[in-house]
Structure formats: structure tokens, C-alpha cells
Amino acid sequence: MKKKKDEIKIKEPVKIRYKELADGRKSIFLATYFNKKYHYEFLKEYLYPDIDKYKTRNENTLKRVLRVKSQRITELEKYQEHLENNTKQSKVLLRNFIRILAATKEKSTQQNFNSLAYHLERYNEIDIQIGKVDKEYIIGFISYLEKAEIEHTERNKGKKLSKNTQAMYFKCLRMALDEAVSDEIIVSNPVYSIKKKNRPTTEKAVKREFLTQEELKRFAETDFPNELVKRAFITGCLTGLRHCDIRQLKWGNIGVIKNGIEYISIIQEKTDEPVDIPLKDNIKRWLPERNGASDNDLVFDGLLSLGRTTEILPKWAKMAGINKHLTFHISRHTFAVLAIANGINIYTVSKLLGHQSIKVTEIYTDVLDSSLDNAMDKMNDNSNI
Structure with a gap:
């Protein structure tokens, strides 16, 4: 028909x-x-x-x-x-526009835009029309960011927003208003009327703490009251997986065969991107016993929350004689440094870590190209853990 x-x-x-x-x-x-x-x-x-x-x-x-x-x-x-219903003085509401825009972004960027909308609401409960956003409004928002306190997490509640976080929210606001210009909602972006010296800026990169191969060995040899936390932390050091990914890891994700190679195969929670990590013997040694668990059962069933592990890990560092402030996230830094030191291509390391930009990974060091499987074999062979 x-x-x-x-x-x-x-x-x-x-x-x-x-x-x-x-x-x-x-x-x-x-x-x-x-x-x-x-x-x-x-x-x-x-x-x-x-x-x-x-x-x-x-x-x-x-x-x-x-x-x-x-x-x-x-x-x-x-x-x-x-x-x-647009007019020259646009009636599109700023926070509503930002939330709509957020839905079109990658997951991590989406979270940043939604958080920006949250802080704009704390700055001014009445949602302003985009056409009425001017230099004075933005200067007021910058002042708000400098004084704003964290409210949504117990561990950081009451602390001021870091300079990097302030700069990130300002950047998201600039991007949103750039999009409004592109959509012909407004003629120009008022952010650019503010001198660069008066805009929020990021802090200079701080040194990222990590464990050396020798320190990691000492941690592995030190008895720790919570065996599951110990196994999870060392697994993070050997795979680069975040606490949230280790906590949701299931036995069905372990030992997935692709092209004759065993992998840990998961979708990363933060980025929603898949990652395949070669499953080497040194990683297998630190996984809990399966004991007949099904593919849908958690590998690290009962693992403490990120906040609780961060509270107790420094005690483990003290027991091992390591003078470093230990957090679970240091396991990712440790993986990155040891992987690069053993020749894994920096682009591969960046992909495994789920970084949005190679520049984040470049913080660790300059590296030589090498294949992932061969380099991780080298890590496996050289490891005494």
C-alpha cells in the first residue's frame, strides 16, 4: 500500500x-x-x-x-x-535548559551539569530566564561558589567546594550558555564579559600518591583484620578498578574468554563504558574463594562502603610501616604507575582507568608503547605478591 x-x-x-x-x-x-x-x-x-x-x-x-x-x-x-515562545529576552529557564542539556551528555559530564543546576538553585531559588543572565548574575554565582559548602555526603559535609570544583561548575555554566547561543536563544554569552583573572581557576596539579612495588608487597604481607577489604584493595592495585566496580563485580564477569584470553569483563559504573582486563595469576590469587557461587553472585560480597574503607585503610598503612595517607582510590593510582612503568601503552592505561582525557593519565609519567597483554604478563612475572 x-x-x-x-x-x-x-x-x-x-x-x-x-x-x-x-x-x-x-x-x-x-x-x-x-x-x-x-x-x-x-x-x-x-x-x-x-x-x-x-x-x-x-x-x-x-x-x-x-x-x-x-x-x-x-x-x-x-x-x-x-x-x-522565545523573544529577544528569552523565556527559556536556565536550570531547565541545563537539565535538558545534561541528558545529552556522557555520564560523568551529565552528573556535572545536574550538579550545576543544583547549585544554581541554592544560589537563587527562582529559576532565571536565560535572556536575563548577565554579568552581575554570574559574578554573584562565582561569589556563591567561593562560600558554598558540601551538603550531600556525610564525610565531606560542611567543607568548602575545592577550587577545581568551582572551576568545573563555572566551565559547565559557560558551556551551557555557549549552547544557548548556538541554539539562537541568546545573542551572546555573558560569561565572556568577565575578565579571566576574576573567573574560577583550577589549582596546580598535586602529586598523586601511590604505592611502589615494594610497598605493595609489604601491604600484601601484612595481616589485616578485614581480609575482604585487603583483597579488594590489592585487586584494585592490580586492575585499576574503582571501589564501586569492585563492589558490584560478579562471578560472571570473571574469566570471560575472548580470543583465547581470560578477562575480567565489566561495564564501568562511572562511565558506562565496557572494559576488559586480562585476568593474570597475580589477580586470581587475590580474588575471594568462589565456593560454588553462581555467576550472578558478588565476588566481594559484603565489602564495606567507600567511606568505611577509607576510614580503616590508614590503620593498615600504619601496621605495614608505610608513611602514606592511604585511601582506596590510591589503588587506582598504584595500578596506573606500575602499569606504565612496566610498559603498558598510556592510551590503553587511560582506557582501562576510564579517563575522559589522555591528559589526566599523562599526570602519572611518560611511557613507552607496549601491548597490554605482554606488559601485564611482565607485571605478573615480576610480581612477588
């Missing part, structure tokens, strides 16, 4: 898509059509392959996804409505 000439095909603004994972699950993400291209938002929701066993769970997951999809469609419609 032929379509009528005047029939117009309308693109669905938000579509549900699926990505097959190595363990058989399907990761669900939304494809949002915005500004003449698709943007992708991973929801950290999964469908399980055993349909009979996980029927109810999968149905509930899809219901949650449909609710999020409906919410995104409503947000887009609201945004389009604002655009249609």
Missing part, C-alpha cells in the same frame, strides 16, 4: 535501545533525538537472559525504563515549548 504524498514520518524523540553484554544481560539505554542527532543515556538497568527465572524482575525493569522515557519526552516537549 502506497503512502499518501502528504503523509509525514515523525521521528520518535526518545527510543529504548539495548546493548548485549558479555555475561548475557542486556544493558538498556535511551536514544534521544535532539538538535538533529541522537544522544545516548545509559540507565544502569538490565534485562536478564533467563526469561522464566527473571520474568517479574525484567517486567519491573521495563516499567521503570518506560517511566524514565516518558519523563524525558515530557522534558523535551517542555523545552520545545519554551523555544517556540
